[in-house]
Amino acid sequence: SPFLQVEHIRDQFPGLANNWHYLDTAATAQKPKVVLDAMMRAGGVDYATVHRGVYARSANMSVAFEAARTRVARFMGATSADEIVFVRGATEGINLVAHSWGTANLTAGDRIMLSQLEHHSNIVPWQMVAEKVGAFIDVCPLTKDGQIDLDWLEAHLTPAHKMVALAHVSNVLGSVLDAKRAAHAAHAVGAKLLLDGCQAAPRMHLDMAALGCDFYVMSGHKLYGPTGVGVLWAQAETLNAMPPYQGGGAMIDRVTFEKTTYAPAPSRFEAGTPMIIEVIGLHAAIDFIDSFGPDALFAHESALAAQTCDALRAISSITLYGPEQSAGIVSFSMVGVHPHDIGTILDEENVAIRAGHHCAQPLMDHLGVPATARASFGIYNDEDDVAALVRGLERVKRIFG
Numbered sequence: 001s002p003f004l005q006v007e008h009i010r011d012q013f014p015g016l017a018n019n020w021h022y023l024d025t026a027a028t029a030q031k032p033k034v035v036l037d038a039m040m041r042a043g044g045v046d047y048a049t050v051h052r053g054v055y056a057r058s059a060n061m062s063v064a065f066e067a068a069r070t071r072v073a074r075f076m077g078a079t080s081a082d083e084i085v086f087v088r089g090a091t092e093g094i095n096l097v098a099h100s101w102g103t104a105n106l107t108a109g110d111r112i113m114l115s116q117l118e119h120h121s122n123i124v125p126w127q128m129v130a131e132k133v134g135a136f137i138d139v140c141p142l143t144k145d146g147q148i149d150l151d152w153l154e155a156h157l158t159p160a161h162k163m164v165a166l167a168h169v170s171n172v173l174g175s176v177l178d179a180k181r182a183a184h185a186a187h188a189v190g191a192k193l194l195l196d197g198c199q200a201a202p203r204m205h206l207d208m209a210a211l212g213c214d215f216y217v218m219s220g221h222k223l224y225g226p227t228g229v230g231v232l233w234a235q236a237e238t239l240n241a242m243p244p245y246q247g248g249g250a251m252i253d254r255v256t257f258e259k260t261t262y263a264p265a266p267s268r269f270e271a272g273t274p275m276i277i278e279v280i281g282l283h284a285a286i287d288f289i290d291s292f293g294p295d296a297l298f299a300h301e302s303a304l305a306a307q308t309c310d311a312l313r314a315i316s317s318i319t320l321y322g323p324e325q326s327a328g329i330v331s332f333s334m335v336g337v338h339p340h341d342i343g344t345i346l347d348e349e350n351v352a353i354r355a356g357h358h359c360a361q362p363l364m365d366h367l368g369v370p371a372t373a374r375a376s377f378g379i380y381n382d383e384d385d386v387a388a389l390v391r392g393l394e395r396v397k398r399i400f401g
């Protein structure tokens, strides 16, 4: 069976008490007790600053902070901890690349390739840098079933394209990108590939070398860790060739009023006191999800998504969006019912879904709807949650029928 035994897993999540059917993990994942405990210790008995203290507590905290970086590097299949930049989240990671790499490497007339299904955080930073340098944005269309059309991409990339930035997994449709093929296509014209791994990192085995991308971003809070921490991965050589994004303490080599020189990566991108407690929490979260094995989460959640699609297809007024094979995320609509009303009625049934544009308005425009309802699965969901969703949707249909 592709399914994990979730009873024991659910018990570890204080946020899931009272049989709550939480189907909004794509927005943010609930946190296991090991993560909350690790953060409580880090902010309590172990708390001190990193990098600067000469006393033992601070030295210990610095060791723990760097151990988290090493753990993240192993989780991502990076070759060195120097490739791991701690940022506030995926959004900050993409802004960092757009502003730092973008302003240093893009000039007037250059082109940036995005796709129709990107999250606003993988659109707006590129628009900002494009406007600043006079670059243009192209949009790769989707196949009929909602995947980034790589045939089109291969046919339309040109040497003017310097950056290709794509979601590894769509937060709306659950579509999984063939990242290796996208990397090959980008590199064939001399472009870099940035992957938005927000939804892939909590579900798929990551191996930076195998993916072949140049930049990878992810958010801690979607990985069963805390908010306020995320990761940007790039090869140290790439990072060291990029100008700093923010200035301040901890990112310098030597400061004088005449001239300041910068520390090598990753420090040069980590100005100021970092998110110490959150980084320790992220370490615990990665230990937690890795303990299930590299492919267990994907198998579990995509099987729940498939089961959900089968059940929803049987309800005649429901339209499903996205590919047959979804990484645990199911978007749908119901004839004559606004997604927000679906969400409100499901809430009365103790079922939490997301309704809205999911920060992907261009994708909504493509689908021809203002919003969708979205059920997304996590490690703690099971067939009971699917059954509760289906029961709730049958009630929605009766009310609006």
Ligand code: PMP
Pocket: 026, 027, 089, 090, 091, 092, 119, 121, 122, 167, 169, 170, 171, 196, 198, 199, 219, 359
């Ligand atoms: N990209 C995708 C695909 C996402 O799902 C999200 C979060 N919804 C983001 C980017 C932005 O992540 P964050 O808000 O954690 O920075």
